[in-house]
Amino acid sequence: MDSIFHEKQEGSLCAQHCLNNLLQGEYFTPVDLSSIAQQLDEEERMRMAEGGMASEEYRTFLQQPSGNMDDSGFFSIQVISNALRVWGLELILFNSREYQSLMINPINEKAFICNYKEHWFTIRKLGQQWFNLNSLLTGPELISDTYLALFLAQLQQEGYSIFVIRGNLPECEAEQILGIMRVQQQQRPRLIGEEEAQTSSGSRSVALGQSEMGFVVEDEVVDEDEELKRALALSRQDIDVEDEEADLRRAIQLSMQGAVMCNKSSECEVGNVKSGSQAAGSAAREQREGQNETLTAEELRKRRQAYFDRQQQQTQTNIPQPKDTQPTGSSGSVNAGCEGDQQPKPSQ
Template identity: 55%
Template sequence: MDTIFHEQQEGSLCAQHCLNALLQGQYFSPVDLADIAQQLDESEREQMAVGGIETEEYRRFMEQPSNNFDDSGFFSIQVIEKGLSVWGLHLLPYNSQDPVAATARSNPVEMNAYICNFREHWLAIRKLGYQWFNLNSLLTGPELISDTYLSLFLTQLQQEGYSIFIITGNLPECEADSLLKVIPANQPIKPKLINEKNIKKKVTDSDVKQALEASKNDIDADDKILQETLKKSMEGYFYDETLPSSSSNSTEVKETEDKPIVTPSHEEIRSKRLAFLSKLECSSSDKSDANQTTDSEKCNGCDVLQKEQKVNGPEISDEGNDEDMLKQAIAMSMEGLG
């Protein structure tokens, strides 16, 4: 089995792996196949130019990417067929009406090799010595196929959607073919798909992704709570005594993330203050006439102030009380604005 040439999948270079496995040697590189693809592109361009390079068909053709290869390493069946023609080999569709195809369908072991394609993946099946091998580059190594199983295997590939081509012509001689005619291969353990190595990794990556997503959700929730708290603490009016007197009489609007915070102008504060003091004086006068309050209980704000004075120190003068009452009135007017 060690003498059988087998390339494991690299990128999207399955066309290269398929050809080299079929020919049993490193005959084609990505550069070789790209050169063939470019030759095919140039030939197609010349054919389209026959109708005129000013036509709409030619313009659309030139705008389209190549159908023969791309940067990922994909190569079309035309590239594979062109590469095989160098060795005198040709492709024949498995389901064609050609007599050779009919023979292959009735007795697959009569052929020398097949190549199959499904969703742009190419694989080779070849007879080496007197035995058949699946040389799929997605396997860790060549897979021995019995003559009996070969027909079932090809039928299975067709049912899965594979396109199957028969290789016609004489394949080049190789060491594995000569050796296996003398010493047939024995394979007690079948090779595995190379992507099985990545299954656990994919599961692990999925778990990590879920954990990161959950962590992100927790952070977003905490951040939302913090933002709500900040927003509530910033709602209402804010007065800055350092504002210049030349500020606009119109209300200034400062936008936050979710709700604008409005800063009152000096004129609005003055109007609110005067209205509050006028209301306070009327209220004090009414209460005095009805004998329902004492002089020290002119308003709730004064009551609070006097309680603090009794705790913190001696009473202050009437002039001081008036000034403090004015400050308290301003503070309460600000609360009224909020």
């Protein structure tokens, strides 16, 4: 993920860190700012010389050290103002009566530069969120819109001079990234002096989302990849629903076809009952009991024939038999031997 540029404190070059953190890049070096300071010193000397090089004021001015820089790396507001003028940016005193009369909400501004006892630091808006880019901190500090006004009021109470930045700031990657997402900070940065494991200093980029600064994407902000995954999941659900509906339609069609086939079979069976005897009707019922089996015409004929044979045998078995009678005359040979194999005795 792209980074917020945060230049940490090195020596007394807080003005350089302030400008680079504001512009989000290594735009100025100590040599650049020293050149601007020397140019300002020369312009001041020329103005003082207009009153006479032999004057007491001029000799005093020459004996005084530069008011725009010193050996420690401090640079004046004039140096910072001239450096920003190169980028078309202007400084307006936030504490001034003229600016306060405009009643502008601080969250509608783009950035602030703050100074107290020769220390400079930047507060800048990146995307839709504010960050304290103080070079004395171990990393950028997220400032909520609600807390911004309170923070500026606290700085004023402590004696800070605050300047509003007007103009178009250079484009930066952090501005583009935070323009489409918001972050939360789980761990606040500390002062460099309080950082026990501090091993490096100078220019550094702190990546959004790194555990060191505790930046995480807010829950309500949806990543584009996640949005795409959800869209694909929804489309797959739609396809599944369409497949289920298609399966249901096919099942209904098959059930309707089965109903038509059953109706045709029933009509055939009714015709057989009307044209046949009671035995044929029983054969039709037997056929319905075995409707799950697939029978050929020959098999069906054989089954019916077997059924007819069983019915005839049962009918013959149920016919009552006549009682035994004594035959008359000598020709009664039909029932001979039926009475326990006894032969009639001849007459005397």
